[in-house]
Structure formats: C-alpha cells, structure tokens
Amino acid sequence: MNPFSMKEQDMKFGTKAIHAGVQPDPTTGAIMTPIYQTSTYVQESPGVNKGYGYARGKNPTRDALQANIAALENGKHCVCFSSGVAATDAVLKLLSPGDEVITGDDLYGGTYRLFTKIYEKFGIKFHFIDLTNADNVKQYINSNTKLIWAETPTNPTMQIIDIEAVSTIAKAHNIIMVADNTFASPYLQNPLDLGADIVMHSVTKYLGGHSDVVMGALITNDEKIHEQLYFILNSSGANPGPMDSFLVLRGIKTLHLRMQRHCENGKQIAHFLKDHPAIEKVYWPGFPEHPNHEIAKKQMRDFGGMISIVLKDKSVENTYKVASSFKVFSLAESLGGVESLINHPATMTHASIPKAEREKAGVVDNLLRLSVGVEHVDDLIADLQQALA
Ligand SMILES: *Cc1c(COP(=O)(O)O)cnc(C)c1O
Numbered sequence: 001m002n003p004f005s006m007k008e009q010d011m012k013f014g015t016k017a018i019h020a021g022v023q024p025d026p027t028t029g030a031i032m033t034p035i036y037q038t039s040t041y042v043q044e045s046p047g048v049n050k051g052y053g054y055a056r057g058k059n060p061t062r063d064a065l066q067a068n069i070a071a072l073e074n075g076k077h078c079v080c081f082s083s084g085v086a087a088t089d090a091v092l093k094l095l096s097p098g099d100e101v102i103t104g105d106d107l108y109g110g111t112y113r114l115f116t117k118i119y120e121k122f123g124i125k126f127h128f129i130d131l132t133n134a135d136n137v138k139q140y141i142n143s144n145t146k147l148i149w150a151e152t153p154t155n156p157t158m159q160i161i162d163i164e165a166v167s168t169i170a171k172a173h174n175i176i177m178v179a180d181n182t183f184a185s186p187y188l189q190n191p192l193d194l195g196a197d198i199v200m201h202s203v204t205k206y207l208g209g210h211s212d213v214v215m216g217a218l219i220t221n222d223e224k225i226h227e228q229l230y231f232i233l234n235s236s237g238a239n240p241g242p243m244d245s246f247l248v249l250r251g252i253k254t255l256h257l258r259m260q261r262h263c264e265n266g267k268q269i270a271h272f273l274k275d276h277p278a279i280e281k282v283y284w285p286g287f288p289e290h291p292n293h294e295i296a297k298k299q300m301r302d303f304g305g306m307i308s309i310v311l312k313d314k315s316v317e318n319t320y321k322v323a324s325s326f327k328v329f330s331l332a333e334s335l336g337g338v339e340s341l342i343n344h345p346a347t348m349t350h351a352s353i354p355k356a357e358r359e360k361a362g363v364v365d366n367l368l369r370l371s372v373g374v375e376h377v378d379d380l381i382a383d384l385q386q387a388l389a
Contacts, residue, residue: 093232
C-alpha cells in the first residue's frame with residue numbers, strides 16, 4: 001500500500017515518523033520539505049496571502065514538523081518553540097497570578113528554576129510533591145489549582161508517574177494535566193492517550209536525536225488550549241527557525257530505529273551495572289524491583305536508554321575521577337542523542353536546585369546519569385568497565 005494514500009492515524013509508528021505531515025514540495029516534487037529561510041511572505045493585496053503573513057507566527061518547514069510531531073503523539077495540534085524551556089514557559093503563561101500548580105519533587109533542573117525563580121515572582125504557587133502515588137495529589141488541590149505538571153520518567157532518578165491515574169484526578173477538578181514526555185519520547189509512551197491534556201517535549205533530546213538542535217514542542221487535542229498556546233507563541237516570540245525545523249524533521253525519520261537501539265543497549269548496560277562491585281544502586285525502570293516497574297510496564301512500550309547510577313564510593317573526588325575517565329561516553333549535559341553521554345547532575349543539569357532539595361530527591365553527589373547512545377554495546381560496556389575500574 002502506498003503510504004501517501006493512507007490515513008496518518010492508521011499508520012504504524014515507523015511509517016508516521018517518516019511520512020506524517022510531509023508532502024512532496026508542490027513546486028518541484030522535492031521529497032524533503034524545503035528550508036523556507038524567509039522572514040516574510042509577499043501579499044497579493046493587503047491581507048490577501050497564501051496563509052503565511054510573517055515568519056514569527058508561521059513557517060512551512062515548521063508547519064511540516066509540527067504536523068509530524070502531532071501525529072507521533074496521536075495529537076491534533078503541535079506548536080514548536082525555540083527550546084524545551086520556552087515550551088514550558090508558554091504553558092505557564094496560560095496561568096494568572098494566584099493560580100497554583102502541583103508538580104513532582106524530581107524535576108529537570110531548568111523546569112524547577114523557571115517555576116521558582118521566574119513564576120513564583122508573578123504570584124504562581126507551586127507544590128513539589130511525590131507524584132509516584134497519584135492520590136498524594138488530592139490533598140493539594142483547592143479552587144486555585146489550575147495545572148498539574150508531571151515529568152515521567154523523572155530526571156535523573158527514573159521515577160514513573162501513573163499518567164492515567166493523575167489525569168483522572170485532574171479531569172475531575174478541571175485542572176490541566178501536562179506530561180513532560182522528553183525521557184520516554186513518543187516511541188515509548190503517548191500521554192494524550194492516557195488522558196493528559198498537553199504533552200511537552202524537549203525536542204533537543206530524542207526527537208532531534210543528533211545533538212545539533214535546541215527546540216521544544218507542545219502537543220494537544222484541545223482546540224482551545226491549542227489556540228491559546230499558539231497565541232502565546234506568536235505574542236511572546238519564542239519560535240524555532242526553519243533550519244532547526246528541517247534538522248528535526250530529518251532526525252525524526254529514524255526515531256523508531258534509534259529508540260529500538262537505545263532500549264536494547266540500555267537494557268544490557270543496566271544489567272551490567274547492576275552486578276558491578278563499584279556501584280551501589282542503578283535507577284532503570286526495567287528492573288522488576290524498581291518501585292514503579294508495574295506502572296512503567298503498563299504505560300511504556302519499553303524502558304528506554306536513560307540510566308542513573310550511585311557509586312559506592314561517596315567521595316566527590318572519586319565521582320569526578322570516574323566522570324572524567326570515559327573514552328566513548330562524553331561528559332556533557334543533555335541526552336537522547338546518538339552518542340552516549342555521561343552527566344553529573346549535582347554540578348551540571350541539576351545545579352540550579354538547592355543541595356538539600358536535590359538530596360531529598362536522591363540526587364546525591366555520587367550519582368551519575370547515563371544517556372546510552374546507539375553505538376555498539378560492547379564498546380560502551382568496555383568503556384564503563386575501564387572507567388569504573
Ligand atoms: C532538557 C529538558 C528540558 C528542557 O529542554 P531544553 O530543550 O533544554 O530547553 C525539559 N525537560 C526535560 C525532562 C529535559 O530533559
């Protein structure tokens with residue numbers, strides 16, 4: 001069957017990744033969506049145009065990418081932003097002073113910083129709670145509660161939050177439920193299908209997949225929320241550029257292949273690390289003894305390539321030595337790219353969270369986070385072996 005005559009919602013994931021939202025260029029037949037590197041569009045007469053007025057609001061390369069990402073999340077609408085943080089910022093702009101937000105106690109550091117350092121100043125109140133038990137949410141809900149923000153798996157301790165259970169509570173109280181799906185990617189989990197109102201992605205990570213773009217996305221099935229988010233994008237101006245949109249559109253074409261390998265490598269490496277004498281603890285949701293393993297099995301299709309380890313030796317010197325002695329893994333922030341990365345959350349991605357808060361969430365100084373790439377797993381294991389020796 002010719003995929004172009006097939007409805008997008010009937011396509012399997014790998015077909016959607018390649019074809020959804022993408023049409024051959026109408027003027028030349030180019031199979032790849034061109035990079036429409038333009039800031040404005042010529043009008044026939046004032047207000048009469050081809051649907052494009054000014055490129056902050058709309059760009060054809062970005063439109064193709066948004067349609068593609070929406071399809072991958074089983075959503076109707078997607079709005080892309082200049083970064084994941086800008087996408088989060090746009091969601092917060094749906095709120096008014098006095099509103100309250102319930103969120104997890106293990107969050108991406110930049111999300112925590114945006115909430116506490118920017119939005120608390122504007123009169124938004126945040127409750128950072130243990131979301132792994134959905135019922136915990138109930139005692140924090142009052143008439144001002146407007147938003148629940150759940151990241152799952154969490155960064156870096158890989159807690160799993162039951163999206164369906166949390167969104168059921170949110171719906172009963174008319175609260176918008178947002179899922180940060182960055183760690184899972186749409187290949188592993190689709191929060192809209194589980195009842196979330198908005199899915200947020202740091203596109204920088206698995207969707208882009210090649211460590212060459214910073215971008216964010218918000219996906220929803222709700223017309224009103226979509227209109228508001230688009231209004232915020234156009235009014236606040238955190239739009240991504242056409243070149244970046246093209247790079248992500250290209251990156252996504254192999255998302256399913258990359259994710260398969262991330263998951264296979266992740267599984268082998270998690271098991272290797274679990275038995276290693278230098279390691280105290282391995283955080284990976286695929287282990288049956290992981291406290292949220294059953295929920296992970298229920299809402300995810302596999303367990304991903306993100307793993308955190310706690311070293312037995314608690315000294316900072318040893319942690320730094322291990323972190324700096326890799327040959328294949330690179331010591332760097334970010335995740336989800338083809339190349340394997342190692343990160344020290346306490347000084348890197350989570351440095352903006354106060355030490356006491358951080359340690360309460362398990363982000364101790366001797367914790368390292370691995371983003372397992374798609375290199376050959378034998379080389380990755382050999383690298384871990386020499387770095388931990
Ligand atoms: C990286 C990240 C973000 C922020 O996205 P940027 O693209 O870096 O702005 C948000 N949430 C999670 C889980 C992330 O890993």
